[in-house]
Amino acid sequence: MVNVxxxxxAKQERRRQILASAKVVFADxxxxxxxxxxxxxxxxxxxxxxxxxxxxxxxxFDSILDQAMTDLRAKLRRIDVxxxxxxxxxxxxxxxxxxALEYIVRDRPLATMLITAGHTxxxxxxxxxxxxxxxxxxxxxRALETGVEIGLLRPCNSxxxxxxxxGMIRGVIELLIHQTDAPTVDEVxxxxxxxxxxxxxx
Amino acid sequence: MVNVxxxxxAKQERRRQILASAKVVFADxxxxxxxxxxxxxxxxxxxxxxxxxxxxxxxxFDSILDQAMTDLRAKLRRIDVxxxxxxxxxxxxxxxxxxALEYIVRDRPLATMLITAGHTxxxxxxxxxxxxxxxxxxxxxRALETGVEIGLLRPCNSxxxxxxxxGMIRGVIELLIHQTDAPTVDEVxxxxxxxxxxxxxx
Amino acid sequence: MVNVxxxxxAKQERRRQILASAKVVFADxxxxxxxxxxxxxxxxxxxxxxxxxxxxxxxxFDSILDQAMTDLRAKLRRIDVxxxxxxxxxxxxxxxxxxALEYIVRDRPLATMLITAGHTxxxxxxxxxxxxxxxxxxxxxRALETGVEIGLLRPCNSxxxxxxxxGMIRGVIELLIHQTDAPTVDEVxxxxxxxxxxxxxx
Amino acid sequence: MVNVxxxxxAKQERRRQILASAKVVFADxxxxxxxxxxxxxxxxxxxxxxxxxxxxxxxxFDSILDQAMTDLRAKLRRIDVxxxxxxxxxxxxxxxxxxALEYIVRDRPLATMLITAGHTxxxxxxxxxxxxxxxxxxxxxRALETGVEIGLLRPCNSxxxxxxxxGMIRGVIELLIHQTDAPTVDEVxxxxxxxxxxxxxx
DNA sequence: CATGAATGAGTCTTCATTCAT
DNA sequence: CATGAATGAAGACTCATTCAT
Numbered sequence: 001m002v003n004v005x006x007x008x009x010a011k012q013e014r015r016r017q018i019l020a021s022a023k024v025v026f027a028d029x030x031x032x033x034x035x036x037x038x039x040x041x042x043x044x045x046x047x048x049x050x051x052x053x054x055x056x057x058x059x060x061f062d063s064i065l066d067q068a069m070t071d072l073r074a075k076l077r078r079i080d081v082x083x084x085x086x087x088x089x090x091x092x093x094x095x096x097x098x099x100a101l102e103y104i105v106r107d108r109p110l111a112t113m114l115i116t117a118g119h120t121x122x123x124x125x126x127x128x129x130x131x132x133x134x135x136x137x138x139x140x141x142r143a144l145e146t147g148v149e150i151g152l153l154r155p156c157n158s159x160x161x162x163x164x165x166x167g168m169i170r171g172v173i174e175l176l177i178h179q180t181d182a183p184t185v186d187e188v189x190x191x192x193x194x195x196x197x198x199x200x201x202x
Numbered sequence: 203m204v205n206v207x208x209x210x211x212a213k214q215e216r217r218r219q220i221l222a223s224a225k226v227v228f229a230d231x232x233x234x235x236x237x238x239x240x241x242x243x244x245x246x247x248x249x250x251x252x253x254x255x256x257x258x259x260x261x262x263f264d265s266i267l268d269q270a271m272t273d274l275r276a277k278l279r280r281i282d283v284x285x286x287x288x289x290x291x292x293x294x295x296x297x298x299x300x301x302a303l304e305y306i307v308r309d310r311p312l313a314t315m316l317i318t319a320g321h322t323x324x325x326x327x328x329x330x331x332x333x334x335x336x337x338x339x340x341x342x343x344r345a346l347e348t349g350v351e352i353g354l355l356r357p358c359n360s361x362x363x364x365x366x367x368x369g370m371i372r373g374v375i376e377l378l379i380h381q382t383d384a385p386t387v388d389e390v391x392x393x394x395x396x397x398x399x400x401x402x403x404x
Numbered sequence: 405m406v407n408v409x410x411x412x413x414a415k416q417e418r419r420r421q422i423l424a425s426a427k428v429v430f431a432d433x434x435x436x437x438x439x440x441x442x443x444x445x446x447x448x449x450x451x452x453x454x455x456x457x458x459x460x461x462x463x464x465f466d467s468i469l470d471q472a473m474t475d476l477r478a479k480l481r482r483i484d485v486x487x488x489x490x491x492x493x494x495x496x497x498x499x500x501x502x503x504a505l506e507y508i509v510r511d512r513p514l515a516t517m518l519i520t521a522g523h524t525x526x527x528x529x530x531x532x533x534x535x536x537x538x539x540x541x542x543x544x545x546r547a548l549e550t551g552v553e554i555g556l557l558r559p560c561n562s563x564x565x566x567x568x569x570x571g572m573i574r575g576v577i578e579l580l581i582h583q584t585d586a587p588t589v590d591e592v593x594x595x596x597x598x599x600x601x602x603x604x605x606x
Numbered sequence: 607m608v609n610v611x612x613x614x615x616a617k618q619e620r621r622r623q624i625l626a627s628a629k630v631v632f633a634d635x636x637x638x639x640x641x642x643x644x645x646x647x648x649x650x651x652x653x654x655x656x657x658x659x660x661x662x663x664x665x666x667f668d669s670i671l672d673q674a675m676t677d678l679r680a681k682l683r684r685i686d687v688x689x690x691x692x693x694x695x696x697x698x699x700x701x702x703x704x705x706a707l708e709y710i711v712r713d714r715p716l717a718t719m720l721i722t723a724g725h726t727x728x729x730x731x732x733x734x735x736x737x738x739x740x741x742x743x744x745x746x747x748r749a750l751e752t753g754v755e756i757g758l759l760r761p762c763n764s765x766x767x768x769x770x771x772x773g774m775i776r777g778v779i780e781l782l783i784h785q786t787d788a789p790t791v792d793e794v795x796x797x798x799x800x801x802x803x804x805x806x807x808x
Numbered sequence: 809c810a811t812g813a814a815t816g817a818g819t820c821t822t823c824a825t826t827c828a829t
Numbered sequence: 830c831a832t833g834a835a836t837g838a839a840g841a842c843t844c845a846t847t848c849a850t
Contacts, residue, residue, distance in 0.1 A: 159377070
């Protein structure tokens with residue numbers, strides 16, 4: 001029995017509505033380019049109402065990013081190579097990638113924000129985003145290192161290759177966002193993994 | 203003998219100086235975050251002087267991007283697989299990548315701009331930048347397709363793989379920019395090519 | 405037997421509670437600085453409830469001042485010099501001053517409001533307050549004139565001296581409000597009267 | 607030869623013009639009630655111009671008060687009772703009072719500000735003003751104490767009497783400001799001193 | 809009666825751009 | 830050519846007041 005209070009539910013709905021509008025506006029115009037005016041116009045609410053739900057422009061921005069980062073973190077974890085009962089590493093990796101891509105690609109404005117949210121005046125937000133990507137890079141890096149240790153992968157500059165792979169992921173996300181007749185997430189994941197693991201040489 | 207007029211030369215110098223200052227400011231703060239104040243302060247010129255050389259904030263931004271795109275375009279061309287006298291395809295590719303990376307990484311502010319320049323109010327500039335990346339993607343795509351045709355590469359979704367590779371490049375550029383003790387461009391190019399061509403599997 | 409209706413009594417109580425909260429807030433922050441939010445928070449009531457009891461922010465402000473002015477007016481009257489049965493003029497004066505000071509000083513927020521309530525957007529309120537002080541000044545002025553007439557006081561510019569004395573009163577009230585270890589109202593009244601009547605010269 | 611630069615002079619003039627307008631507006635409406643709009647309208651300048659000369663609303667407010675306090679401090683000093691060549695204490699006191707009153711009364715908006723500037727959000731400004739009045743009160747207090755020591759004045763609660771006298775001064779200033787046919791500063795000073803020194807009793 | 813979510817006019821402040829000197 | 834004072838549109842945010850529940 002959680003929150004069946006109808007007014008509480010209505011409030012949550014309003015909040016979601018504002019978040020959705022803000023996401024679109026931020027995606028379209030970037031943090032600085034986005035105006036409260038544009039957000040409230042899209043959400044069909046009055047100026048003051050916005051500030052009833054969020055304390056500032058930066059706060060909505062943060063809220064959106066934080067939600068996304070939390071959701072994505074829940075989908076990403078270290079790949080288990082010890083548990084023999086678990087799926088093979090490549091399968092685990094593939095599942096995580098597909099899951100994350102699906103989440104991101106389903107919400108185009110969010111994807112755009114994640115890809116392009118470079119410069120916030122709110123240094124804090126920028127830093128949090130940077131740290132998020134650093135986390136993912138680190139996850140990839142450790143996965144690579146483990147792979148090398150267990151003899152699955154060839155030795156490499158893990159830092160560098162991790163950065164390259166994170167870039168690859170961002171690259172294909174951009175493709176998925178911009179292209180109208182983009183391939184399915186599944187296909188994308190397969191091809192990308194193929195490239196990452198075996199390269200393009202015959 | 204073009205432009206030996208000393209005053210004309212001085213003017214060009216001023217222009218360069220403004221462009222350089224603007225580049226740094228744009229890199230630091232993003233398009234919207236950058237202020238004319240910051241640019242002219244850095245360039246040690248008066249407010250009005252700025253507008254003698256550039257018609258608007260957007261104009262400097264465009265000018266910087268255009269210059270970079272022109273320079274980079276000059277370094278990138280289709281890889282020749284017909285001329286038997288030419289270097290082998292992989293060598294040609296490596297040369298282009300090293301050349302482009304060196305150009306970008308040498309100028310950190312420019313690199314930052316290219317990587318993060320997401321949002322201009324000037325839709326035109328955004329579009330031009332998007333188109334530039336589309337060009338590169340296209341170049342990569344054609345290279346891939348040619349590679350497949352001549353039996354060098356395995357068949358693949360060239361569009362997708364091109365996007366992934368452009369992403370890889372951007373990923374390693376970010377690494378080169380942010381890291382203080384980054385590896386040399388040469389090392390980076392080698393590792394990246396290794397991954398792209400052979401993957402990370404043993 | 406007026407108003408024994410218990411709900412009516414409850415309403416009066418609410419009203420008093422709001423007035424008390426508002427008084428504190430106005431004293432702390434001044435008219436403009438005071439916010440409805442601060443008042444209702446202090447009064448532990450909802451926003452809308454405030455407007456059930458008072459039509460506007462200006463209305464509470466007015467109400468507070470009006471009450472204080474009414475109360476004080478009841479304590480101040482012309483000094484009777486004809487009734488031989490009455491106390492001597494100086495004693496009457498002292499009694500009034502002590503009574504008024506006690507009323508004001510007992511209620512520090514009110515005192516602060518009376519002293520500092522300079523600016524209301526509601527010109528009416530400002531004027532009413534000004535008029536109140538003018539009344540007191542007038543009372544003092546007439547007292548002075550009567551004193552001169554009956555040969556008790558030396559001739560003087562009654563208008564000016566009345567203003568000076570009102571100022572004195574406000575000055576000592578400020579002292580009483582700000583100082584933590586202030587002297588008693590009685591001491592203050594005595595010393596002030598001494599100065600006003602005999603001056604500070606030996 | 608200081609600042610004969612005509613443009614510099616023009617700037618100083620602008621600044622003065624803004625200060626003058628702001629003074630009037632602050633006097634009319636109080637700190638909170640005063641709007642930048644009202645100030646620039648009165649000064650006949652554009653919004654941005656205001657911020658070219660003052661960094662904020664609080665800054666102009668401070669500037670006005672600081673100037674006044676500096677000017678007044680220059681007019682007030684301890685009364686010399688040791689130098690036999692100096693004017694007698696009462697004359698010194700009278701001179702200072704006349705000088706200060708003249709300064710204040712000449713500039714009615716300033717006077718209004720000084721009298722009513724109670725509540726600023728800028729706690730700093732309020733404190734500075736409070737401290738200024740505390741200074742004056744202290745000056746008066748020490749004068750009283752010295753007077754008692756040298757046997758000129760009767761013993762009294764100097765703190766309290768100083769507060770009363772500062773109040774008197776404020777009281778007569780209010781009179782001088784509000785009344786249209788007010789007496790001259792000289793008359794006012796004489797009468798006030800008479801009251802303070804000898805009281806109103808015959 | 810009481811509530812508190814919603815409103816929007818109004819505030820301060822910034823900053824790209826212009827233009828007289 | 831160069832300057833920098835002046836401009837005013839536009840932005841983020843506040844808060845007294847209303848009204849449906």
